[in-house]
Structures are given as C-alpha cells and as structure tokens.
Amino acid sequence: MLKVDTSKISSQQIEAFQRDGVICVRNVLDNIWIKRMQTAVDKNVSVPGPLEVKGIPRAEGSVEHTSSLWLTDADFRALAFESPLAMLAALVLKSQKLNFLTDGFFVKKPKQNSRVGWHNDLPYWPIEGWQCCKIWLALDSVNQENGRLEYIKASHRWGKELREGANPSWFVEPEPHEILSWDMEPGDCLVHHFLTIHHSVTNISSTQRRAVVTNWVGDDVTYYHRPKAWPFIPLEEIDLPEFNSFKAKKPGDPIDCDMFPRVKYR
Template identity: 25%
Template sequence: MSLRIEWGDEELQKFHEQGFLLFRQAVEPERCDAIRGIAHVHLKYRIPPLEMESEYIGIDKKKYRETVRRLRQVYDRDILFREWMREPAIRPLLAELLEEMPVLVTAHHNSIMTKMPHSSTPTHWHRDERYWHYRDDRLLSVWLALGRETQQNGVLEFIPGSHRQEFSPESFDERDFFRDDYAPNRPWIEGRVRFTLEKGDLVLFHCRLLHRAGANRSEAPKISFVYTVKAVGNEPIPGTRSALFPEYPLPLETPEIKSE
C-alpha cells in the first residue's frame, strides 16, 4: 500500500508560509480501517500506556479519570502502527520540509488521539514545542484522520503563519497555552482556519504552529493517528524527556519492514 500525495515547490512554499499542509484522501480507507480496528481494541481494554482526560485538564473527577485521551507509545503496540509511521512514500516530502533526512521521534505524540463523546474537553491553543526540547525547531507532526473530523466532534484548527511569529510572554498563560483573553492575540485567533477531514486525509504541521481542537459533541468517538519527525541534525537536549526515548532514521531508501 502506498500514499496518494502530490507536491512540488508550491506546497513547500505553502508550508513555509502557513505552517501546515493538507492532503485529501492520501491513505486508503482499508488501511485506515485496519489501524482504527487495532486502536479500538487497545482502547476497549485500556492497554497502557494511556493519557486520561483528567491528566490533561487537571480536574480529578470520575468522568475525566475514566476517559482515555490518547494511546501513548503506539510505535511499540502493533506492526500496522509501525508500518504507517515508517511509510517510505512520505519520506521524500518530509526530507524536503525538514531540509535533512527525517528521523522518527517516539518521545512525543507517537499516539492514537481520541475525543470521546460527552466526556472530552477542548484542547486549547498551543504550540507543540512547549514541551519538546531540541536544539532547533525542525520538527513536524503527521496527522492521519481515521474517520470524519468536523467542528462538532473536535476537528483541528490552525492559526496560519503563527509558527513564524515571536509572541510576547504575556501571550501565553502559566501552562503555555495561547490566551484568548489577551487583546493582542485576538487578531491572530480571528484568522484561524479549520477543514472538515475525511477518512484518509493527512495533515502535516510545524511544531511552532498554534493549533487547537474542540470537545466532541457528537455521539461517536473521534480517533486520529499522530506522530512526529525531526531533522537528523536536530538533537534532543540531554536530560529532557525528548532524549529518553528511541529515535528511528527514515532514509529515502529502506528495506521492507518485517513483522516482529
């Protein structure tokens, strides 16, 4: 199975200017269904490691303690997950965007992300780099929609160009979320964009791009797959979480992945 993506100088320029790229119907529905099926099993049986909703929002209520927010460390969970994260067809694009050979990071994201109905909470405006620790910002995330993602169930929203902006410390709260109650932030937030995603749609976005997602107000879970890659020369800072987990080079030519 391969990827259906087309890109050239125009797409590279868009990523530089806007901080993200969207590719429609990039991944076959059958592959998405297979990945989603494995994710459902791990969610049903709450196979660790997990992040619960209560950990994210800091509210220790039963509803949130029992709501899974994400499956962590999915690279080690199943061969289907590993095959997707090591997909050869996307590597040339990643190399162009990072301007070096891409390396798969397992310290951050490396997750099945969920928005559960009635018990999920909004994800506030943030940059992923707020809790990543590397020498520079040559990192990006690869987001795969495993089903339909809409405003009703918590689709991603982006602030185009925010990855290139240096904001004042006052623009962020004590948890490094971009404040919507701070007047200078309002013009940026008013420029946000969102796109309804269908199964198989793919979004690549820069680690400094401000993004958010709302709560799930539908009757079904929203399930997505996200992983992160960095440039090979972008080293993690010793002693931080970013340096504690394995990394896997993604050269442009690689032998076939064997089941373990």
C-alpha cells in the same frame, strides 16, 4: 529504503507549510491503511501504552490518548516505517535526513467536553531545531461538530513556546489572527510545524473522532533537555532497551538513537 512519492504533495503545499505553519494533504493513505489503523486504535484504546504503568487500566476521559505504540504494536510500527507518512514528512521539511520521534492516537468521545486548549508542540519535546513537524491522520470524518483542529496562521514564525493552560502575557485568544481549519475525510492529513499554535474544539456530535499522530524531525534538530517534556516520566523508571541510547544524550547531540530512529528514503 522508502521511495518518496511526490504525487502526495505539491511544491505549492510545501511552500504553504513553510509560510503558514500547517497544511491539509488529501488522500495520503488508502482504505486498507485506514481500516488497519482504525482496528489498531480500537484495540489499544483501553490498554496502557508502553510508557504507562502496566496492570493499571487507563483512566477514562473525554480524550483518550496514548503514545509510543510503535515500540510494541506491529501496526503502528508499520505506519511509521512502511506507509507514505515518512515520505510526506521528508518532503515538507525539505530535509536530507529524517528521524521518527514517536506516534500516538487521540480519540474524542461523543458529547463530552473534549476541548484541547491553545498550545504548540515544541515545549513537550526534548529537541531543539527548526525542521520538525507532526502529521495528524484522520481515521474518521472530521468537522466543527466532532472536534476538528484550528490553527493560528503563521504562528510558528513568532518563535514562542506555548504549553496548554500556561496563559503567558504575550498570548491572547486569537481573535485578531487568521484561523486555519479543514473538514477532513479518513486518509486526509494535517501537517503542522511544532511551533504552530493550535487547539481542538469539543466533540458535540454523537460519534467518536479518531486520529493517529506521528512526529518527525530533520537535518538541524538536536537533543535538548526540557523539564516536563516527553517521555513525561523519569528515565530511570523506563525499562525499555530502546531508551538506553537516549539516556546517554547530551544537549547539542545529534538526535539519532534507537528511540528516535533514522528513516532512510530516496
């Protein structure tokens, strides 16, 4: 059972998350964790992940991304179930119950067009509910030059879902809105609501930018079928034992299953 470390976050930050839809929490993980996860990302960056076709190297791109590594990689599993990240998520969500959805990493290569367009995360997940967040963990220094994230303040309160490249009539490039962004050091974390609209800028620097993400949900979240949502491939093509209980889910069911395990804490 994980013990909540309340020193990692203040009540003011929790309220800021509820109000603004995103916060930056400094020094969440120490150098031991950072070096461990840097090595884990570097090890997996050119290897197909658990939900990718085996035996086919991943196509190289300006942004390297893989998800669900906790299923096969001990370091990513430890990050989810042994690090302070679960504690941070539980506090921010003000939730009595916490489920882990999945992990992933993003590596932005230097001097490439690696911009990620405006979007929010909820339309990519088979869930419904309000208590949901992503923790974006910096493994390198992050700034404007190497691809930091930018958020539209309080856009989670709009109640709108936005996929990258969708260009709905209600969304206009956010000049009228206040933008939140932070320069970061390794071990700092962004925590954002699944409905907070954000993007990331191109890495024009000469160094790569690595980050690990973990996704968390709380008390009110249930299963909800969404087309073109995670895991992004037909369930019948997935031969992993953790998916057996997930495949039986019906809309409105509790999210608890082997694929979205419950994390115990106090």
